[in-house]
Amino acid sequence: TAAIRPLIAGNWKMNGLKAQLAEFEAMLVGAPALAGRADLLICPPATLVLLFGQKLGIGSRGFALGAQDCHVNVSGAHTGDISAEMLADAGATAIIVGHSERRADHGETDATVRAKAEAAWRAGVSAIICVGETQDERDAGQTLDVVGRQLAGSLPDGCTAHNTVVAYEPVWAIGTGRTPTTADVEQVHRFIRDRLTERFNGEGAEIRILYGGSVKPSNAAELMAVPEVNGALVGGASLKAADFLAIAAGC
Numbered sequence: 001t002a003a004i005r006p007l008i009a010g011n012w013k014m015n016g017l018k019a020q021l022a023e024f025e026a027m028l029v030g031a032p033a034l035a036g037r038a039d040l041l042i043c044p045p046a047t048l049v050l051l052f053g054q055k056l057g058i059g060s061r062g063f064a065l066g067a068q069d070c071h072v073n074v075s076g077a078h079t080g081d082i083s084a085e086m087l088a089d090a091g092a093t094a095i096i097v098g099h100s101e102r103r104a105d106h107g108e109t110d111a112t113v114r115a116k117a118e119a120a121w122r123a124g125v126s127a128i129i130c131v132g133e134t135q136d137e138r139d140a141g142q143t144l145d146v147v148g149r150q151l152a153g154s155l156p157d158g159c160t161a162h163n164t165v166v167a168y169e170p171v172w173a174i175g176t177g178r179t180p181t182t183a184d185v186e187q188v189h190r191f192i193r194d195r196l197t198e199r200f201n202g203e204g205a206e207i208r209i210l211y212g213g214s215v216k217p218s219n220a221a222e223l224m225a226v227p228e229v230n231g232a233l234v235g236g237a238s239l240k241a242a243d244f245l246a247i248a249a250g251c
């Protein structure tokens, strides 16, 4: 099969004001030089999607815009929530669902995450579905059990390489500066690939599997070279254009 084109996705979490438009613009300036290496995606807070989208323009420069969460419904009496349709309308073409911070802070279950992925598809955007074990689960030797259960429960039927990205993010590696060994990353990514091809056949062989958790310029090339790693989901290091572009250059 042809090589899978890497995706470097940035998750800004609850960071960013209008003033960070300059940082986003710096990313756009640097992006064309990386177009041969990877697709780039930034997921700012929902308040900035429209502003960044207007700067980006339509379908431009191998660079896309995403969001970090969505409600499962199209619209209605859900104060404070934002639908996938609203995010798509603002310019998002991808939505992260099931990030460990959503699972932990908002009690999102695999069933919730699956419904949110389906909501993203309904709105015509792709879902970046996150899975990953906690430190306790890894220590107990349950990593593959946990990831397998999350995959089975969080991925809807009908996943394709076009509508779905899977992000493996060990919870203990997020924002900690700690990363698994490349051997451990390879083991989990091969396991995810096997589950995807079992369930989605040829499409499963093409779905991008991102690694996330303390990716930074100094470790990106090593992590991106691991078999079955098809890019990165980057938190803290995606806030600065120089770091984000340097990570993409490591593909």
Ligand code: PEP
Residues within 6 Å of the ligand: 011, 169, 173, 174, 175, 176, 177, 212, 213, 214, 215, 233, 234, 235, 236, 237
């Ligand atoms: C994330 O939250 O998706 C993430 C990978 O964070 P960080 O890169 O900061 O560890």
